[in-house]
Amino acid sequence: MSLDLAAIRRDFPILDQQVNGHPLVYLDNAASSQKPNQVIDAISDYYRQDNANVHRGVHRLSQRATDAYESARDKVRGFVNAKSDKEIIFVRGATEAVNLVAQSFVRPMLAKGDDVLISHMEHHANIVPWQMLCEQTGANLKVIPMTTKGELDLSGLNELLNERTKIMAIGHVSNALGTINPVKDMIAQAHAKGIPVLVDGAQAVPHMAVDVQDLDCDFYVFSGHKMFAPTGIGALYGKQDLLETMPPWQGGGDMILSVSFAHTQYNELPYKFEAGTPHIAGAIGLAAAIDYMHTIGIAKIAQHEHDLLVAATARLEALDGIRIIGTAEHKASVLSFMIEGVHPHDVGTIFDQQGVAIRTGHHCAQPVMQFFGIPATARASFAFYNTFEEIDALVDAIKKVQELFA
Amino acid sequence: MSAGDLRDLYQQVIMDHNKKPRNFREMSDANHLAHGNNPLCGDALVVYLKLNGDVIEDVSFQGSGCAISVASASLMTEALKGKTSAEADALYDLVHKQMTGEEVDTSALGKLEVLSGVKEFPARVKCATLSWHTIHAAMDSDHDISVTTE
Numbered sequence: 338m339s340l341d342l343a344a345i346r347r348d349f350p351i352l353d354q355q356v357n358g359h360p361l362v363y364l365d366n367a368a369s370s371q372k373p374n375q376v377i378d379a380i381s382d383y384y385r386q387d388n389a390n391v392h393r394g395v396h397r398l399s400q401r402a403t404d405a406y407e408s409a410r411d412k413v414r415g416f417v418n419a420k421s422d423k424e425i426i427f428v429r430g431a432t433e434a435v436n437l438v439a440q441s442f443v444r445p446m447l448a449k450g451d452d453v454l455i456s457h458m459e460h461h462a463n464i465v466p467w468q469m470l471c472e473q474t475g476a477n478l479k480v481i482p483m484t485t486k487g488e489l490d491l492s493g494l495n496e497l498l499n500e501r502t503k504i505m506a507i508g509h510v511s512n513a514l515g516t517i518n519p520v521k522d523m524i525a526q527a528h529a530k531g532i533p534v535l536v537d538g539a540q541a542v543p544h545m546a547v548d549v550q551d552l553d554c555d556f557y558v559f560s561g562h563k564m565f566a567p568t569g570i571g572a573l574y575g576k577q578d579l580l581e582t583m584p585p586w587q588g589g590g591d592m593i594l595s596v597s598f599a600h601t602q603y604n605e606l607p608y609k610f611e612a613g614t615p616h617i618a619g620a621i622g623l624a625a626a627i628d629y630m631h632t633i634g635i636a637k638i639a640q641h642e643h644d645l646l647v648a649a650t651a652r653l654e655a656l657d658g659i660r661i662i663g664t665a666e667h668k669a670s671v672l673s674f675m676i677e678g679v680h681p682h683d684v685g686t687i688f689d690q691q692g693v694a695i696r697t698g699h700h701c702a703q704p705v706m707q708f709f710g711i712p713a714t715a716r717a718s719f720a721f722y723n724t725f726e727e728i729d730a731l732v733d734a735i736k737k738v739q740e741l742f743a
Numbered sequence: 744m745s746a747g748d749l750r751d752l753y754q755q756v757i758m759d760h761n762k763k764p765r766n767f768r769e770m771s772d773a774n775h776l777a778h779g780n781n782p783l784c785g786d787a788l789v790v791y792l793k794l795n796g797d798v799i800e801d802v803s804f805q806g807s808g809c810a811i812s813v814a815s816a817s818l819m820t821e822a823l824k825g826k827t828s829a830e831a832d833a834l835y836d837l838v839h840k841q842m843t844g845e846e847v848d849t850s851a852l853g854k855l856e857v858l859s860g861v862k863e864f865p866a867r868v869k870c871a872t873l874s875w876h877t878i879h880a881a882m883d884s885d886h887d888i889s890v891t892t893e
Contacts, residue, residue, distance in 0.1 A: 680809035682784040683753075686864060690749050699785050712785030712807055741753055742810075 340633065340641050345722050348373040348629075352722065359692030362730045367512050367671050367718030368696050369562045370543060372626070376566060379625035380618045390614055392591060406617050409624035410607070413572050416627045417557060418548040423577055423606040427615050430571035431539040432462040434558035435506070437573060437610065438535055439466040441583045442556070443504045449475030454497055454505040454532075457483040457708060460512050461701040463537045467506060476503070483708055487514040487663035494523065498530050505534045509541035513702040513714070514663030515646075515671030517541075521552050528553065533579070539563055539571075543720065544642055544669045546635045549574050561619060565720075566626035570619030573610070580606050587612040638721040642670035645719045649728045656735060662714050670719035673700075676735060679742045681713040687741060688715075691734040751860035752867070753810065756818075761810035766803040766820035778889040779806075779877030781869055786812045790877045797827045804874060811867050816874035818855055828882045835875045842868050 346352050349371050354361050363371060383405060389398035391406045413425050428434045443453070453467045457480050464478075471478045479497055482490045489507075498505065505527045510517050524534045535556040538547055543564040549557045556579075560571040575583075585592050585603050589612030594602040603609050630638065649672050653659050658677035676684055685697035696716045699706045706712060717731055770791035780787050788806025792799065802820045807813075823831050834855070840847045842861045849856050861871045880890045 680784075680807075682786070682809035682867075682870065683811070686752070686867060687749060698783060706785065712787070741749060742758070 340637055340721060342722065342724055345633065346724075348375065349722055350374060350377075356692040356694070357690050359730075362691075362693040362727045364717040364719060364723065364727065364731060365694045365696050366543070366720040366723075367540060367563070367700075367716065369568070370565050370720050371722070372565055372567065372622075373629050375629045376622045376625045380567065380622045383618050383621045388618075391617055392608070402617055405621050405624075406615065409620040412624040412627050413620075416542075416547075417572075417574055418550055419574050420550065421577055424574055424580065426573040426575065426580075426607045426610040427620050428558075428571050428573050428610075429569055429616070430560035430562070431537055431558045432466075432560075434556075434571060434573035435463055435535065435537065436466045437586045438504075438506075438556050438558075438575070439470045441586045441610075442533075442575075442579065444470055444474065445584070447474040447476045447503050450501065451476040451503045452479045452497075452499070452501040453477070454479045454481065454502050456481040456489055456507050456518070458487065458489070458511040458514060458516060458518075458702065458705050459506075459508050460537065460539070461703070462539070463506055463508055464704070477501075480704075481507070483705075486665050487511065487516050487705075488665045489516075489518055489523075491519075491523070494526060498527050498532055500530075502527075502530070502532050505532055506537065507534070508537045508539075509547075510538075510544065510669045510671075511663070511702070511705070512540045512671065513673055513700040513705045513716070514665065515668040515673070515718075516663060516665040517545075517667040517669055520554070524552055524554055540669060540671070545639050555579055561623040561626065564623075564626055565629060566623040567619050570616045570623050572623075577606065580610070583610075585609050585612070589613040591615070633721065641721050642719050642723075645723055645725070645728065646670040646672065648725060649717065649719070649731065652728055652732050653735070656732070658739060659735065662709055662711070671716060672718070673714040673716045675711060675714060676738055676742075679738055681715040683742070684715045684735075684738050687738045688734045691730065691737060693730055693734045695731075748860075748863055752864055754857045754860060756854065756857040757810060757814040757860075760814035760817040764804075764813050764817040766817065766824075767805060768803045769805055770801060770803045773801075773803075775881040775884065776887055777877045777881035777884065778887070779873045779880075780889065780891045781808070781812070781873050782891055784809060784870065786870060786873055788812070788816055788874060788877060790816070790874060790881050792878065792881045794828070794882065797829070799823050799826050799828070799831060802878065808873070809867075809870050811861065811870040812873050815858060815871040818858070819874050819878065822853065822855055823878070831882070832879065835879065838875065839872060842871055 387401040389402045391403040533555040536554045538559040542559045557574040562568040592612040660675045662673040681697040773791035775792040786808030791803045793801040804816045844862045
């Protein structure tokens with residue numbers, strides 16, 4: 338069964354517009370996805386009908402807001418198949434979640450000379466928090482290398498995972514290359530040596546079903562805005578026994594049971610990690626996005642996006658002067674490329690004039706760019722609402738660039 | 744906007760200077776030098792400068808970037824050779840005004856008028872001004888200095 342794209346696209350009002358005299362072709366989904374009416378309505382309904390602070394008031398609105406916020410947490414729990422709602426911490430996004438784990442879980446056990454292991458294809462969000470941690474503690478940042486296809490080179494993983502390694506933090510799917518990493522096997526390898534693992538799932542959750550119990554990861558982080566939910570909301574999954582041992586990350590309201598100037602008693606999970614009034618509307622929007630994805634069917638989403646990727650890759654390979662960056666066996670619907678003799682920034686401007694929105698730049702993954710010896714790439718990234726006609730528009734826009742720069 | 748406007752941005756002179764940038768070389772006897780970076784798009788260039796008193800005796804650059812930043816740097820080196828630093832600043836002021844849509848006396852701009860197309864593309868103004876910011880920093884400093892557009 339294929340998707341009813343016409344019906345799906347009607348759910349995304351933003352897609353129905355002209356840009357520079359052309360129908361908008363939105364192929365920048367890996368940067369941020371668009372939001373369906375179901376999500377937009379859930380947020381505005383919340384503000385129109387239920388808005389109040391959570392976990393505080395005895396009044397009706399506060400109870401409704403609390404119920405909605407907590408049922409959103411349970412929705413997220415189900416989405417990644419966590420065991421308990423206590424394992425789901427709402428955060429601003431994947432970046433904040435990585436910082437939380439770095440500072441609250443890893444920092445207390447990290448000593449000078451220890452290792453933090455990441456990979457060469459990480460987003461800056463899964464590099465910089467660890468680099469900061471290493472500077473704070475004198476630990477070393479170690480990097481799993483990458484092949485020219487854009488796959489992790491795991492031949493030396495066994496040596497990289499050693500008695501000094503205190504955490505491995507790896508991306509599930511590369512935002513710059515689209516590579517789907519074999520995280521389940523890597524986690525098993527790390528666990529065999531007692532090393533905990535964080536998985537950055539920001540680019541995975543929009544495209545595939547994720548089961549944290551099956552992966553057996555210790556932490557899994559993702560952002561809402563890349564999976565059809567609002568910006569400013571995301572989730573940290575952590576195994577309950579680990580979260581229990583971790584000190585709070587930020588202090589404030591909601592994360593406490595009692596406060597006196599002599600002593601503060603911290604709240605239980607998950608509230609211990611949610612200082613301050615949370616992004617209630619964001620959590621409700623995230624739950625609506627999860628419902629929406631389930632209504633369409635995650636398997637169908639994955640299939641359609643795979644078909645788009647295969648088709649677009651074939652079309653680009655058939656063109657002269659195109660170099661695809663990232664040719665891994667297993668890829669999500671991300672297509673990074675170079676047009677010979679043209680800087681990606683010029684490509685982006687010319688595409689925009691055709692109404693085609695892509696990302697051009699280093700994609701917050703400068704080590705990946707350095708590896709391939711390029712300053713930047715042009716990147717088309719597909720969501721389930723994209724059509725095969727939009728691949729035609731992508732190819733036409735490339736031809737336009739080549740014509741102009743001939 | 745139509746493809747016609749793209750031709751305003753990517754004029755023949757710009758395409759030519761992008762393909763064959765002028766004064767694109769290291770300068771071993773430079774007495775001023777600065778690095779310019781546009782972290783947003785990865786443009787990175789070095790501007791070399793030989794100042795004789797207040798006069799720009801020689802100027803060159805190296806680096807990589809989009810067509811707009813490379814062409815702008817190339818055109819800049821041609822325009823500034825033999826000028827005083829005050830004249831260079833005055834010319835940059837004109838170039839910048841032109842790119843942000845202000846009325847300027849185009850006769851004073853000479854060939855630099857081809858950069859006027861940038862005004863329709865606000866996201867690209869930083870590309871076109873990177874080399875100018877960099878040379879400004881180089882003139883003001885007697886040691887290696889870095890500037891970014893962010």
